[in-house]
Structure formats: structure tokens, C-alpha cells
Amino acid sequence: MHKALRSMTAFAAVAGLAAVVTAGTADAKSCVRKGAVGEAGSQQDAKLQVDEALLQAVDWGAWAAWMGSNNKVGAAANLPGYSYGPRTYSCKQGGSWGWTCRGAATICKL
Numbered sequence: 001m002h003k004a005l006r007s008m009t010a011f012a013a014v015a016g017l018a019a020v021v022t023a024g025t026a027d028a029k030s031c032v033r034k035g036a037v038g039e040a041g042s043q044q045d046a047k048l049q050v051d052e053a054l055l056q057a058v059d060w061g062a063w064a065a066w067m068g069s070n071n072k073v074g075a076a077a078n079l080p081g082y083s084y085g086p087r088t089y090s091c092k093q094g095g096s097w098g099w100t101c102r103g104a105a106t107i108c109k110l
Helices: 002-028 043-056 060-067
Strands: 030-040 077-079 082-084 088-093 099-109
Touching: 030 043, 043 060, 043 088, 043 099, 060 077, 060 082
Parallel strands: none
Antiparallel strands: 030 099, 077 082, 082 099, 088 099
16 A cells, blocks of 8 residues: 555656646746837838847847847847747838837747
8 A cells, every 4th residue: 555655646746747847838938029219320220229129128138149140130030048020110211310210029038
């Protein structure tokens, strides 16, 4: 009887641990929707300002990784630990720098 009880206890402990590990994995991915404004002398540079501000609002380390990579403005980016999908922009000529762009993106921590 003790042997059966120990086996059931061990099984319950392993099942409980598996549930915790599974729950931790499922909860690891969290996403946020962010918006930002960028101003620059060109539309492309204003979009770059938006992209930078979006990442800075989430994680300065992710911003530094993106800036040091060959990622293109507005394109989905490959960042360690993050999913930085396509951005949406609304740009107008004018403002103190020449172009003002408003943009948004969903950034997920993997």
C-alpha cells in the first residue's frame, strides 16, 4: 500500500510540475499595442523616429538590437526575445522638422 501511495504521490508531483511548466510557457508571450510620433526632415526619417520610439517604449535593449541590425523601417524585425511586426503610419508634411508621422505596432515578448 505504501508503495502504491508513493507512486501516486510521485505521479501527482510530476503532473503538477508539468502543469506549472506548461502554464509558464503559455504565459511567456505577452503583447502590447503602442503608438508613437516621429518628426524629421524626410518622411522616411520620421518613420524611423516612430519605429525607434515604439521600441523604446517597450525595451531599450530591443531598441539597441534593432538599431544595430539591418532591419528596415516598417518591416517586420527579428529581435531576440521579441516579435516586432509591421507598423502602420500616417504622415503629413509640415511640423517643426518637415515631416510628422504617427505610427503604431504590436510588440510581443516571446
